[in-house]
Amino acid sequence: xxxxxxxxxxxxxxxxxxxxxxxxxxxxxxxxxxxxxxxxxxxxxxxxxxxxxxxxxxxxxxxxxxxxxxxxxxxxxxxxxxxxxxxxxxxxxxxxxxxxxxxxxxxxxxxxxxxxxxxxxxxxxxxxxxxxxxxxxxxxxxxxxxxxxxxxxxxxxxxxxxxxxxxxxxxxxxxxxxxxxxxxxxxxxxxxxxxxxxxxxxxxxxxxxxxxxxxxxxxxxxxxxxxxxxxxxxxxxxxxxxxxxxxxxxxxxxxxxxxxxxxxxxxxxx
Amino acid sequence: xxxxxxxxxxxxxxxxxxxxxxxxxxxxxxxxxxxxxxxxxxxxxxxxxxxxxxxxxxxxxxxxxxxxxxxxxxxxxxxxxxxxxxxxxxxxxxxxxxxxxxxxxxxxxxxxxxxxxxxxxxxxxxxxxxxxxxxxxxxxxxxxxxxxxxxxxxxxxxxxxxxxxxxxxxxxxxxxxxxxxxxxxxxxxxxxxxxxxxxxxxxxxxxxxxxxxxxxxxxxxxxxxxxxxxxxxxxxxxxxxxxxxxxxxxxxxxxxxxxxxxxxxxxxxxxxxxxxxxxxxxxxxxxxxxxxxxxxxxxxxxxxxxxxxxxxxxxxxxxxxxxxxxxxxxxxxxxx
Amino acid sequence: xxxxxxxxxxxxxxxxxxxxxxxxxxxxxxxxxxxxxxxxxxxxxxxxxxxxxxxxxxxxxxxxxxxxxxxxxxxxxxxxxxxxxxxxxxxxxxxxxxxxxxxxxxxxxxxxxxxxxxxxxxxxxxxxxxxxxxxxxxxxxxxxxxxxxxxxxxxxxxxxxxxxxxxxxxxxxxxxxxxxxxxxxxxxxxxxxxxxxxxxxxxxxxxxxxxxxxxxxxxxxxxxxxxxxxxxxxxxxxxxxxxxxxxxxxxxxxxxx
Numbered sequence: 001x002x003x004x005x006x007x008x009x010x011x012x013x014x015x016x017x018x019x020x021x022x023x024x025x026x027x028x029x030x031x032x033x034x035x036x037x038x039x040x041x042x043x044x045x046x047x048x049x050x051x052x053x054x055x056x057x058x059x060x061x062x063x064x065x066x067x068x069x070x071x072x073x074x075x076x077x078x079x080x081x082x083x084x085x086x087x088x089x090x091x092x093x094x095x096x097x098x099x100x101x102x103x104x105x106x107x108x109x110x111x112x113x114x115x116x117x118x119x120x121x122x123x124x125x126x127x128x129x130x131x132x133x134x135x136x137x138x139x140x141x142x143x144x145x146x147x148x149x150x151x152x153x154x155x156x157x158x159x160x161x162x163x164x165x166x167x168x169x170x171x172x173x174x175x176x177x178x179x180x181x182x183x184x185x186x187x188x189x190x191x192x193x194x195x196x197x198x199x200x201x202x203x204x205x206x207x208x209x210x211x212x213x214x215x216x217x218x219x220x221x222x223x224x225x226x227x228x229x230x231x232x233x234x235x236x237x238x239x240x241x242x243x244x245x246x247x248x249x250x251x252x253x254x255x256x257x258x259x260x261x262x263x264x265x266x267x268x269x270x
Numbered sequence: 271x272x273x274x275x276x277x278x279x280x281x282x283x284x285x286x287x288x289x290x291x292x293x294x295x296x297x298x299x300x301x302x303x304x305x306x307x308x309x310x311x312x313x314x315x316x317x318x319x320x321x322x323x324x325x326x327x328x329x330x331x332x333x334x335x336x337x338x339x340x341x342x343x344x345x346x347x348x349x350x351x352x353x354x355x356x357x358x359x360x361x362x363x364x365x366x367x368x369x370x371x372x373x374x375x376x377x378x379x380x381x382x383x384x385x386x387x388x389x390x391x392x393x394x395x396x397x398x399x400x401x402x403x404x405x406x407x408x409x410x411x412x413x414x415x416x417x418x419x420x421x422x423x424x425x426x427x428x429x430x431x432x433x434x435x436x437x438x439x440x441x442x443x444x445x446x447x448x449x450x451x452x453x454x455x456x457x458x459x460x461x462x463x464x465x466x467x468x469x470x471x472x473x474x475x476x477x478x479x480x481x482x483x484x485x486x487x488x489x490x491x492x493x494x495x496x497x498x499x500x501x502x503x504x505x506x507x508x509x510x511x512x513x514x515x516x517x518x519x520x521x522x523x524x525x526x527x528x529x530x531x532x533x534x535x536x537x538x539x540x541x542x543x544x545x546x547x548x549x550x551x552x553x554x555x556x557x558x559x560x561x562x563x564x565x566x567x568x569x570x571x572x573x574x575x576x577x578x579x580x581x582x583x584x585x586x587x588x589x590x591x592x593x594x595x596x597x598x599x600x601x602x603x604x605x606x
Numbered sequence: 607x608x609x610x611x612x613x614x615x616x617x618x619x620x621x622x623x624x625x626x627x628x629x630x631x632x633x634x635x636x637x638x639x640x641x642x643x644x645x646x647x648x649x650x651x652x653x654x655x656x657x658x659x660x661x662x663x664x665x666x667x668x669x670x671x672x673x674x675x676x677x678x679x680x681x682x683x684x685x686x687x688x689x690x691x692x693x694x695x696x697x698x699x700x701x702x703x704x705x706x707x708x709x710x711x712x713x714x715x716x717x718x719x720x721x722x723x724x725x726x727x728x729x730x731x732x733x734x735x736x737x738x739x740x741x742x743x744x745x746x747x748x749x750x751x752x753x754x755x756x757x758x759x760x761x762x763x764x765x766x767x768x769x770x771x772x773x774x775x776x777x778x779x780x781x782x783x784x785x786x787x788x789x790x791x792x793x794x795x796x797x798x799x800x801x802x803x804x805x806x807x808x809x810x811x812x813x814x815x816x817x818x819x820x821x822x823x824x825x826x827x828x829x830x831x832x833x834x835x836x837x838x839x840x841x842x843x844x845x846x847x848x849x850x851x852x853x854x855x856x857x858x859x860x861x862x863x
């Protein structure tokens with residue numbers, strides 16, 4: 001579920017998020033191995049992921065800048081191309097096998113909660129995810145920058161007319177999103193491993209969350225992540241064969257009942 | 271109803287326009303000739319490769335009608351394609367080996383899939399639609415992977431018999447003959463899509479693409495139109511799926527993957543959205559890079575594809591179809 | 607004369623804001639009916655409620671004897687409503703002729719025909735050409751609509767609106783941003799329309815309004831403030847107050863009796 005939370009933060013459709021997630025996963029592979037799974041290794045991996053994420057995000061923002069006049073589709077297509085490139089480069093570097101990553105030493109055991117054994121690491125991921133979600137929520141809802149971001153999503157020209165340089169805002173949003181994706185990869189590595197094709201899976205999960213939560217609403221994305229995360233956990237523990245169906249089924253249900261997602265803008269923009 | 275006055279002059283085709291049409295006609299005719307005669311000169315491998323190109327071209331052209339003409343960007347076009355492929359495979363194994371019948375069944379299956387999800391999906395706009403089609407594609411992919419009873423699960427369906435062209439006829443085993451069958455089917459399918467694109471309905475679709483709100487204010491039931499084209503291209507994709515199986519004689523969940531959908535969209539964008547022949551060209555490019563160039567580059571096909579794509583998005587907003595030869599003649603509008 | 611368009615207690619709320627407040631409007635067939643009012647009066651909202659772009663919070667919309675309140679925008683257009691948009695809304699990649707042909711082909715019921723090439727529907731094309739001539743854009747027929755100048759786009763807007771042979775033509779601030787010459791030309795065009803087309807115009811330019819209108823409704827803060835022939839409305843003190851604001855009114859005309 002914590003992973004879902006990390007997937008959920010997207011304001012502009014960025015199809016490279018999946019690839020960035022994979023980058024994070026491979027960073028984890030790079031720095032953490034059976035021998036060096038201490039907190040230190042994890043911190044290093046986390047930092048590297050954050051750095052890589054920030055630069056990638058900024059890079060993507062710069063690359064999509066010239067396409068702003070051409071509409072969202074062209075930008076999405078560009079990120080698709082980037083995703084392909086990154087995915088293939090990773091495949092070239094790390095090969096096609098599934099790589100696994102051990103959880104940090106101090107979290108390698110399991111904890112008894114309400115009669116079930118839960119791996120401590122997964123609980124930790126949930127905790128970190130909630131923390132990140134809270135942080136993002138605070139940032140977006142209660143700070144001036146956050147308000148500007150929300151305003152830009154709603155009506156960019158207006159914000160520009162107010163004298164704010166939306167360019168930097170976009171870069172920032174991309175960067176934060178990319179950092180989250182990379183960090184997500186690191187956090188998720190002990191659970192999901194790293195392999196070609198994981199980027200697709202991450203991307204699709206992220207997309208489902210955004211659809212459920214509503215496009216354009218950060219709060220919605222967080223809510224969507226929570227819902228999807230819960231559904232997935234439930235599904236995996238109760239009906240492992242059909243976990244994916246439950247996830248997609250939830251999405252279909254939400255769409256039928258509220259086509260704009262749970263907290264998205266209702267109806268076409270005027 | 272008789273016309274007592276001649277149509278207004280602005281409707282008459284101009285001389286340069288007529289000349290342009292004949293040049294294009296010649297080029298198209300020449301290309302068709304080459305395509306038709308190819309198996310007589312080329313090896314079985316080349317014929318195989320071209321067959322794959324043709325199948326993908328049909329897939330790309332159908333996606334272009336949806337995305338380029340109607341403005342509905344789909345990242346889930348592998349779904350009707352794959353459903354068509356599986357249908358053709360199952361029909362081949364259990365019902366009949368007659369290729370054209372498999373094709374019809376596959377087209378129907380593709381249309382059925384599109385019809386069942388389409389009514390919901392076409393209500394979404396722009397990037398939202400993109401995401402929904404992506405999700406649908408994935409659902410179908412997962413279905414193919416899990417539903418072992420019917421689809422054979424992740425192993426797919428193998429041992430599919432070769433097609434026969436007529437009931438009780440001989441199985442087609444020569445690469446060249448198969449190529450002709452596929453060529454014929456693809457040309458037919460492409461022709462249908464081109465006719466639709468040029469029709470009044472095609473104009474309606476372009477209107478929706480440019481300004482859906484305005485279309486509604488003119489009285490168009492835009493959702494109905496979008497649904498119609500969604501189902502039509504679903505049928506075409508399904509047909510392409512059957513052709514794919516006719517050649518590969520094997521189908522697996524990989525044929526339904528996001529990768530296929532992405533390649534198709536790449537082909538459309540490279541070729542030029544809205545230009546159906548451009549989509550065919552883009553398809554050829556994509557298949558060639560992935561299948562032919564990739565092994566030579568140590569399997570780095572996707573990398574090259576991604577790079578080509580990035581370059582194309584920047585430099586060729588209209589794809590290759592947007593590259594025009596400079597015109598010597600005056601523009602029609604100035605000719606008065 | 608029969609009422610072509612009738613709204614009954616039409617209301618639209620946005621949260622606590624009542625943008626349109628129980629407006630009962632009657633537009634007679636063949637009339638040139640103008641809706642005016644100071645900024646924020648609710649004119650655009652009312653316009654949207656009539657065309658179907660906005661759903662009402664309460665009230666009804668009756669058109670040509672049918673209750674269209676629950677019907678979506680395209681059904682209303684089919685019933686005979688046609689509109690222009692405040693910001694010219696055309697089909698930029700299509701030729702000017704194709705733009706208008708989209709309107710005429712829908713009116714002829716050919717919008718979903720999938721076999722015959724678009725240009726071969728002779729009547730559709732001819733009618734489109736004639737409408738272009740009517741608005742003076744015949745020489746730009748082949749140009750992509752995206753290359754038109756602002757004024758030409760407005761002309762195309764009008765051509766599109768008229769090409770469906772509507773019963774009710776709804777104009778949303780059609781002269782906004784037009785030069786005086788263009789406004790005059792536009793007024794001529796509307797004057798040339800026959801009685802089979804009813805016109806409902808939301809407008810700021812009072813010169814145009816008083817030239818064209820047979821009846822004027824004044825909206826203020828979502829409610830109907832005054833209604834009647836142009837001359838009556840013009841001299842109505844309440845209307846003048848609404849436009850000028852109390853302070854200016856008092857200054858200009860002395861304290862109200």
